[in-house]
Amino acid sequence: MTVLPVVIALAVAVSSVLLISGVVRLRGRGTPAPVHDVLEGAFLAGGPGRVVDAVIAGMQADGRLTVGGPGIVALRPAD
Incomplete structure (x- = not known):
């Protein structure tokens, strides 16, 4: 037993x-596949919502967009 x-x-x-x-x-x-673009990396990390956040952050860093608060953005006039 x-x-x-x-x-x-x-x-x-x-x-x-x-x-x-x-x-x-x-x-x-x-080996993991390389990410070709920042937006592709954002999509793989969080989907379409993260891509929108990355685009808004990029436009704000370029000076093309002003962020006034949560959900409030304004485009700057073209020079």
Whole structure:
């Protein structure tokens, strides 16, 4: 009767080692694909809403847009 628990414990240990080694091997495979553009990175990080935030931040940094508060933006006149 004591052989069955030993066999089960050994099977659990072997399967755990195989599972962990498989996960480690799969995570190390290949290199991640490069991001070609800031907007692509924003989309991959948070979807379309994050792209809009990135565009608004870029336009504000360029001086084309004035941010007055949450949800309030104004375009500056062209020079």
